Amino acid sequence: xxxxxxxxxxxxxxxxxxxxxxxxxxxxxxxxxxxxxxxxxxxxxxxxxxxxxxxxxxxxxxxxxxxxxxxxxxxxxxxxxxxxxxxxxxxxxxxxxxxxxxxxxxxxxxxxxxxxxxxxxxxxxxxxxxxxxxxxxxxxxxxxxxxxxxxxxxxxxxxxxxxxxxxxxxxxxxxxxxxxxxxxxxxxxxxxxxxxxxxxxxxxxxxxxxxxxxxxxxxxxxxxxxxxxx
Amino acid sequence: xxxxxxxxxxxxxxxxxxxxxxxxxxxxxxxxxxxxxxxxxxxxxxxxxxxxxxxxxxxxxxxxxxxxxxxxxxxxxxxxxxxxxxxxxxxxxxxxxxxxxxx
Numbered sequence: 001x002x003x004x005x006x007x008x009x010x011x012x013x014x015x016x017x018x019x020x021x022x023x024x025x026x027x028x029x030x031x032x033x034x035x036x037x038x039x040x041x042x043x044x045x046x047x048x049x050x051x052x053x054x055x056x057x058x059x060x061x062x063x064x065x066x067x068x069x070x071x072x073x074x075x076x077x078x079x080x081x082x083x084x085x086x087x088x089x090x091x092x093x094x095x096x097x098x099x100x101x102x103x104x105x106x107x108x109x110x111x112x113x114x115x116x117x118x119x120x121x122x123x124x125x126x127x128x129x130x131x132x133x134x135x136x137x138x139x140x141x142x143x144x145x146x147x148x149x150x151x152x153x154x155x156x157x158x159x160x161x162x163x164x165x166x167x168x169x170x171x172x173x174x175x176x177x178x179x180x181x182x183x184x185x186x187x188x189x190x191x192x193x194x195x196x197x198x199x200x201x202x203x204x205x206x207x208x209x210x211x212x213x214x215x216x217x218x219x220x221x222x223x224x225x226x227x228x229x230x
Numbered sequence: 231x232x233x234x235x236x237x238x239x240x241x242x243x244x245x246x247x248x249x250x251x252x253x254x255x256x257x258x259x260x261x262x263x264x265x266x267x268x269x270x271x272x273x274x275x276x277x278x279x280x281x282x283x284x285x286x287x288x289x290x291x292x293x294x295x296x297x298x299x300x301x302x303x304x305x306x307x308x309x310x311x312x313x314x315x316x317x318x319x320x321x322x323x324x325x326x327x328x329x330x331x332x333x
Contacts, residue, residue, distance in 0.1 A: 007234045011242045018249035018269055027261055034265050037246070041272050044242065047234075048283045050292050053299075057275075060299050065268065065306045072261050072310045076317045084259045084324045091256055098252035105244040114236050118285030167289055168296070176289075193293050200300055207304040214311035 007047055013040035022098075025085050027073045031066060038062050052165045172197045239280035246273030260313045260323040264306060271302045 017037030021030050038061045045054035086094075170176070174194035246269050253266030275295045282291025317323050 004234055007238065011238065014242055015245045015249075018246050021265055021269065022249050022253045022256070027259055030262060030265055034268065037269070038272060041246070041276060044239070044276060045279055048239070048279045050279050050283070050295075053279060053292050053295055056296060056299055060303055061268070061272075065303055068306055068310055069261055069264060069268075072264075072313055075314060076261065076323045084322070086256050086258055094252045094256035097255075098248045101251065102244060102248040105248065106241060109237060109240045109244060114285065118287075164289070164292060168292060171289055171293055196297060200297055204300060204304050207308055211307040211311040214308070215314045 003047065007044070010040040010043040010047070013037070014044065027077070028070070031070050031073060034069070035062055035066050038066065050164060052168055236280055236284040239276060239284075243273040243276040243280070246270070246276060258324050258326055260316065260325050261310075263325060264309050264313070267305065267309075268302060271298055274298060 014037050017033045017040060020033040021037065024030050024033065038057065042054045042057040042062070045051075045057055171192050172194065174192035176192050250266045250269030250271075250273060253269060254263050255266075257263050257266065275298055278291040278295040278298070280291075281287050282289065282295075313323060316328060320327050
């Protein structure tokens, strides 16, 4: 009940923020509605039991990317052509095409039986979250029944520890404890994500160097010109 | 059991995707186009995490969603650098004015 209420609240905030990003013409207000929409998406991640992913969404998107976009707005909002508006005809055509695309997507989502398809997926360590949560719930009950304050602090520590963080970290190191150990390796060794992790980290480094190179102020040529003029 | 189900999350992802596509197509401000890209990537992320919760996909969906977040941050950095260069050359960020390469 409370989960449904939270879901509908944040789903309406997400969709309304996205529609408001499309509808407003002011860039700063677009950035604000983008913050609303992305923050609500982070709340949806928390509702989907993806705690680390929701935190990463808040930190990287809302705290990093949107701030970067706002700085871009600040740096480009002066000059002779500051008011950039979409023509009304283009807006109407875009809204019509978008509505048609939305209808196509919604009808195709509704016409697929997702339960049958997920039954056809190869491996079935059904949701490490459910298995772990059941086991941890039993452990918690045992700890609570045994009493004593030290054990209760241990219980608090267990409850504060994220449930997906350790598994995500191990899968980035190339280990998949949720697949390999629990099933006894019956499905063969599930590959981890060590190589994609390395690739994406080198990619991030290269991209940041390239962005700093592209966005640098080209003062050297001007100063050399001034020196030559002097 | 107040379980929402997979379809509701997929609907939210579809709405985010469509809003992002319309934003990319209709905005004339370059930064607005970048915001549309962010919306599209977030719609994909919602779908990934919903599938990782409600099907036997397990942890793979969340891992790929993390990669998508990192790549979106990288894309925003490079695209913003390109937008600043565009602004330095054209004194505006209207993407309709970047038509020097047309045939």
